[in-house]
Amino acid sequence: MTALSACLLLVAFAVLGPVLFGDRAARIDTDAINQGSSAAHLLGTDQLGRDIAARVVVATRQTLRLTLLAAAVGVGGGLLLGVAPTVTGRRLGRLITATVGVLVAFPGLLFLLFLATIFGVGSTGAVLAVGLAMVPPVARLVQNLTASVAGSDYVAAARILGVGRFRLVVRHLLPNIAEPSVLFATQAMSGILVAFSGLSFLGLGVQPPEYDWGRLLNEQLNRVYVNPVAALAPGAAVVLTGLVFALVGEVLAHAGGRRAPQREEPEPRRDDMPAPTVPDEDGSLVSARDLRVTFPGGRQAVRGISLDIRAGEAVGLVGESGSGKSLSALALADLVPHPGQVRARTLRFDGHDLRTEPKPGTELAMVFQDPMASLNPALRVGRQLAEVAEVHLGASRARAAARAVDRLGAVRIPEPERRARQRPHEYSGGMRQRAVIAMGLMGEPKLVVADEPTTALDVSVQRQVLDLLAEVREDSGAALLLISHDLAVVSQVCERILVMYGGLIVEELPVSALAAGAAHPYTRALVGAVPTMTTEPGTDLVTIPGRPPEPGETGPGCPFAPRCARVRERCRTDAPALTTTGPDRKVACWYPVDEVTARAPARTTGRESETTP
Template identity: 80%
Template sequence: MSHQDHDASLRYRLGRTLRTPIGITALTACLVVALVAVFGPVLLGEQAARVDTDAINEGSSAAHLFGTDQLGRDIAARVVVATRLTLRLTLLATAIGVGGGLLLGVTPSVLGRRLGRLITAVVGVLVAFPGLLFLLFLATVFGVGSTGAVFAVGLAMVPPMARLVQNLTASVAGSDYVSAARILGVGRFRLVVRHLLPNIAEPSVLFAAQAAGGILVAFSGLSFLGLGVQPPEYDWGRLLNEQLSRVYVNPVAALAPGAAVVLTGLMFGLAGEVLAQAGGRRAPRARETAPPQPPVEASPDRGSGGEDTAVLRAHDLRVTFPGGRQAVRGVSLSVGAGEAVGLVGESGSGKSLTALALADLVPHPGRVTGTLRFDGNDLRADPRLGTALAMVFQDPMASLNPALRVGRQLAEVAEVHLGQSRRQASQRAVDRLGAVRIPSPERRAGQRPHEFSGGMRQRAVIAMGLMGDPKLIIADEPTTALDVAVQRQVLDLLAEVRADSGAALLLISHDLAVVAQVCERVLVMYGGLIVESLPVTELAGGAAHPYTRALVGAVPTMSTDPGTELATIPGRPPEPGGTGGGCSFAPRCERARERCHEDAPPLAGFGAGHEVACWYPVGAPAGAVPVEITSRGAETAS
């Protein structure tokens, strides 16, 4: 999507907003104030400066609408002439406040943890300090005069603006599309300009416009106290000071500059509301990378991908949170080139967190340890994945930036990693949208995510992953919340993508029926561990772990008798990190014995391509236990 298209769309939304009653009012007020500021000094400057000793301190009359001052000068003309200086100084102070607030508000989300905390703490202290005292302190520091007042009022606005921006960017910076941009290697400046600022535009613009009204009042207050504009210059605050002593004699002379301050402040508020509605997006902490862990020597992989063809290997993968709680407790897996592997389990079993760990997306304060190798590279030493790994999240709206058009978001991948021009990247984005069977891809590329249906958004996220040349696609619950027909379309699309690109697939789901349609091998997770690995062809009748059997029994099929009672698992899954010694499934397992509560079973061989972590698996001879793999090529009985 070109800049011209974006500008045209913005002009359209702005024009539509200006046709509303609030837009017409704001536009009229802005035009009137602007005309007064531009032409007032030209037309009435001489009259405002003319001294008439015969008309000193006169009241309101036909010749002098608001009366005259102590030198016989026309007060109405002076109020009009003062508009230009008042607005100029107010806008300068607003620019200082908004610029400083954006800088201090955004930097904690893109800087390191310590420096970000320091900036946040400083802003918090300044916000806690009474605003009026802070303003007077700054005015004393910068001295009397227009320049000092501009800096004092502008810097006094920085802390509240920075606090607002920090709160807004905290939620935006934790979004999936920001995490994806970090993985893609998008620089800090582009991350801020492209992904953070557009999504906090509406509340920021509205706050800045309303703050401009407050700055106008504050600046007028300083001039009223004699700390702002100095003679022979004058603004509305200084005029109010000059006429305050006559408020009981000629109240119009004192109220005129005050009314100008109030009405112009309202104008700023209306203008901010119009700009926010026309160009903003309502959107509400940045993930801080855990310190790199020294790589450990990988143990042999058990995946069917094979030693030479595995595109992804993880060994003893653990995700730890404060307090020592481990939500993932030592997962080892491998995915071969072009292989489709399913990762299943109940909610809370650690599936999605394992996927985030594989993509280096675990949010702070989670800490990932273990060995991770992707395409032959150690991800613990160099977490940059480029376009070799594509991630399809459960909620596509969290993966797509609501402030950008879909085509623009896809094109950014090609621009950053493939070095393509803006036009080439846009053409590739349209091509990829067509490849995932989105109708009218040229038109759809110019639309925003909210204009897509749920299934089309999921297709767009898949298309984003295909902008490069992915070797692995991690799909985290890609069919959740979609109807059956759309689910089938998404699953067929994933199968086509695998066939066309040769990419491997790691499909995460709690739905065994979905996994059975797409995958060749199934990994079953429970309590942060893989408890069984088996070919998908053995899932229905050859599962050995009681937990896997219960999952299979809980899924009805077309041939299931309507009167058949489906399998249920008593009890509740363990809390993350809440498992003690022994098998984590033992409290819910009908086959559990004393040993199950004391010793944790290892993942051990149970036939060709089949492993199970159970002391008493289903289908084993009475009294037998599986064999433990203790070294490559050697097996011993447990």
């Protein structure tokens, strides 16, 4: 609001100032020469008896106009030189980049005075000098930004499709660098204003009878001891307007990083929180109690889950996108990206407290969804695998390289010696996924976390990767946490399934009970949405209306209530706890589905379900 008010005030001065005070600012009064402040003349008069306050107000339009023109020259020239290396030939692009680098290294003030001398005195020369002096820093910023965008797949696809250079810049490059470029230009306008006013103060900018704030400061400086207000007023206008430009830049920067406002989620009451347990007593390899992942604004993506993974066990973590599956796994490995914060009452791995002790190192292996994000395209695959053994196990370079070849062979990559010398782009998608699994096996992992390892793979390769994970678990004795949104994939490998929704675990059950024994309506809907070989043609699959909640959108009741066909009033006001219903069976639902109600699907009329549990 402060920035908006200040901008409106500047616009009002620029538009209405010359109209309301133009005659008074130009009126010469020989009887009122060099007078001090008075009721008739707020800031006094100049050597011709003209009202200084009126001249400061009238000069707002000229100062802002010339500042904006110089900014347009600087930003326009910077954009042209910034994107040129991306759309021109290699030699010309290198020449432009080198030229910009030299100009950026040259002292800015000397470069400005050099340009002002070339273009001569006057407002036009000053606009060109200040604008062109701004071109190198803008061009350097744009070059750095476009370099990161130009290597993207969608830019490469546009080139292959024959998109022209102009359209490539306008549609694919500039929109993706607009935000930081606008922020930089807005904040740089403060420097442009000061530079332009400085040229006018030195007599190189605006010339009489025209005037701007820099010219007025020059005219009144020799009277600073007689009438200091008259001399300081133009300078104060420059400083305050520069602060307005900087403030607008800060507002835009803040708005650029802002998301939809989120309300703070209340912390659970201590008596509602589960009591801490000692995970090693029941043989659990991993034990977490009240695990939470919180982002700024009180947005909790994981809202207090508790889970145990026994040594050698295969556990599936399923749910829709955004349910908190991957963040839960990243929290176990201490890999939650900044500014996320992980908190838990208990978080233990193999007897070690992960809240106070170092990371588990190679005892916990991560297999990520996109292998190309885990593999450096510029390095050979064998070298990347060997680095794990060198850094974490202290192996020599030769022993690490030999182990890399051995691990590539262990994941059934043919000719591992030759493949170790290749780079990731020479691998197929399935082979890259195998290489990432081999990277996790460079140590001796006790837990392998596989985050959507079969995404974007065809069915045959998907089956091979799943078989490989099962073999790795059998050969190494490591536990497996398989994250997926595909129940069919999890059912092939895992023994127990955890179902997540809205940052919470809503059901835990054995794989054998998944098809017919799921108790939570959400789990049953997920099962019903997957066709099987026995599904009759033309059968309507289950669909879940609505969408999953975003972090911070969940209310006081059950997070699945807005989409549930069995919802009742209690579901909207009270959140059910995860309650044990049998061996390896837990469910968080007030009205779970049992064998009787499973035969009679719920019918919803209005806000209440007619089905009796």
